[in-house]
Amino acid sequence: MLKQNVSVLISAFTLLTLLGCATARDTVRVSDYNQFAVKAAQAELWNEAIFRWRQVVAMEPGNAKALNNLGVAYEALGKTDEAIAAYERATALAPDNKYYRLNYRRCRIHVRRKGATEDEDVQAEERLE
């Protein structure tokens, strides 16, 4: 009986340890990917940066940082619709982050210059409020 309990405990401990390791590895991976992508973006390798941030978003769909950075990369390549979508998700996930809001605002100014309708603009402003 004691032997059984010990083996169950050991199995549970091993399982938990493995799970912990896996989660830690994922976190490290996400952080590494983000760091690498930021460096790629600084070197203006936007396609590479997008690839990395997409992987981060695939791993963690609620990663606001990656979504914001993805928005910047899309905007740099002139893909304004994708950029707006990414910024919207980032600001929805972290509404108080000043950097996400700033990027989103600036992007919207350009969209407005391109001729977006007043209604779309008001809607976006409401979302930010």
Added chain:
Amino acid sequence: MSAEKGLPKMKMFKQRNGWSETFPVSALGIVFAALTLCGCGRAATRVSIPVKVQSEIDINRYSNFAVLPFAREKRSSRDEAMPQRVGEEIASILRRGLARQKHFDVVSTQETSRILTGETVAEEWLTDIEHLSELGSYFDVKAVIVGNYRFDTDSRPRRYYGERYSIQRQRYVMNYQDYMQKTYFLTLRVLIIDVENEQVIWDESYRRSTAEAHTLGSFIFSQAGPQENTLRELSRRAIAEFTRRISPHYEREDRYLVQ
């Protein structure tokens, strides 16, 4: 021998000044604050991205232009000293600038001269929109670009203060040098006339200046010498600004990447 003598110097200093208790706490606080600030500084990375800036006019509608020679502004104080063909030269610089843009077609200088044979563009033309629109229809264009220019110079004595080493006094002493500063100003007014609606769709002035330093001798020469090169350079700068405004282009803008 006192007991203090055996203590390390730092400890004695601390005890004398009475901050032995607070020192480690404040030092830790400073280190912590510095680390926190460093961390905050690295939270976001500023990157510069290319952003497309749209034309300030409807380039789908106004895709071809006729550029008429620029007229001299009558108020200009140095009218008589100006070369005769300055207006035509400004127009040809503008034509070249617009022709480089893929969105615009421009009537050539030869074609413009041919159609304007016997006519001299005067400042009064700028207010006669009907006449300009009629000319535009001869050129078979959507819009006509006209304008005027004013070229002024302003000269005044200046004093430059500096330092020189005096061997006699064995130190640096204040020194000054008098010179003449001659500043050239060019004001270029550019109008775009919609030929079909007979309306002014663009009316802006661009002012550019450049200055040069002269000794008395070189100043006298510069007064008598030609000014075409300065005028051409200033025109080029003013026209570059106008062309940039009416054609789509890229500008760099900052964005923030979060780490």
